[in-house]
Amino acid sequence: MTFTTRLKEEITKNDIDKIESLVELSAFITYAGQIKKNKITLVMENASVARRIYKDIKSNFGVNVKITVRNQKRFRVKQIYILEINEKIDNILETLNIIKDGKRTLPSDFFLETQEEKIAYIKGAFLACGSVNDPSTGEYHLEYTSPQKNNGQFISKILSASSLEYLSSFTEPLILYQLPHFSNLESLLVSSSPFTNIFA
Numbered sequence: 001m002t003f004t005t006r007l008k009e010e011i012t013k014n015d016i017d018k019i020e021s022l023v024e025l026s027a028f029i030t031y032a033g034q035i036k037k038n039k040i041t042l043v044m045e046n047a048s049v050a051r052r053i054y055k056d057i058k059s060n061f062g063v064n065v066k067i068t069v070r071n072q073k074r075f076r077v078k079q080i081y082i083l084e085i086n087e088k089i090d091n092i093l094e095t096l097n098i099i100k101d102g103k104r105t106l107p108s109d110f111f112l113e114t115q116e117e118k119i120a121y122i123k124g125a126f127l128a129c130g131s132v133n134d135p136s137t138g139e140y141h142l143e144y145t146s147p148q149k150n151n152g153q154f155i156s157k158i159l160s161a162s163s164l165e166y167l168s169s170f171t172e173p174l175i176l177y178q179l180p181h182f183s184n185l186e187s188l189l190v191s192s193s194p195f196t197n198i199f200a
Contacts, residue, residue, distance in 0.1 A: 003134040005046060011123055012052040018060065020120040025056040026096035026107060027124025031146055040085040040092065049127050050081035061095075063087045106154050118158050125155055 016024065034041040044050050050067075057065050066084040085092065093099035097111045112118050125144060132142045146152050 004131045007132060008046050008127055009048040011127060012048040016120060020116055021056045022060055022096060023107075023111065023117045023120040024124035024127070025053065025060065026098060026111070027121045028053055028056075028128045029093075029096060030098055030106070030128075031125045031144070031151060032128035035093070035098075038086060038089060040089060042083040044081050044083075044128075045078060046127075047079070047081065050083065052127070054083060057083070057085065057092075061088055061092055063092070106150065112158070122155070122158060 029035070029040060029042065032042055032044065034043070042053060044053070054065055054067065057063065063085055064087065066082075066086070068082040068084070070080045070082065072078050072080050090099070097107045098104065107121065112121055126142075129145045130143065131145075144152060144155055
């Protein structure tokens, strides 16, 4: 099991409230969702993440979620989890602040008002497209992969409002954050850290 997998499983064990689950789901669908007019498709490799996102969708929207498990045999056999939503698409996307007036958008200030909500968004994005190397193996860094540059810049905007020490670089589709201290990642993804108003 990789360090990233262990960390994601640890995140999914933490209890969160309804608002935080909405924010986490918003980030996950933004960074990992395939959105079409009448369907949202989410593909992931981690069973714990699949269970967490399934729970977030069911508890917040009460819709049916189709689950498909496939075995992928490239290099090694691994399971792929596919979640499909085929109802209340507009309501879900508007509630999650992903669509506004029929167009894709990023969360506005009311959606990420508290420190807990900002952290939930960072966690949701990490569950969707993040990875981190084992700090014992060398230079420590956190990565987010997104084809949308403005999505990466939005993550940087949230991080810049925190007290975390980091350096960022953009090489599409990769956004790389170098974190000099392991405690930085613990503050970011496991515990809480002080944030200022990123929308001021």
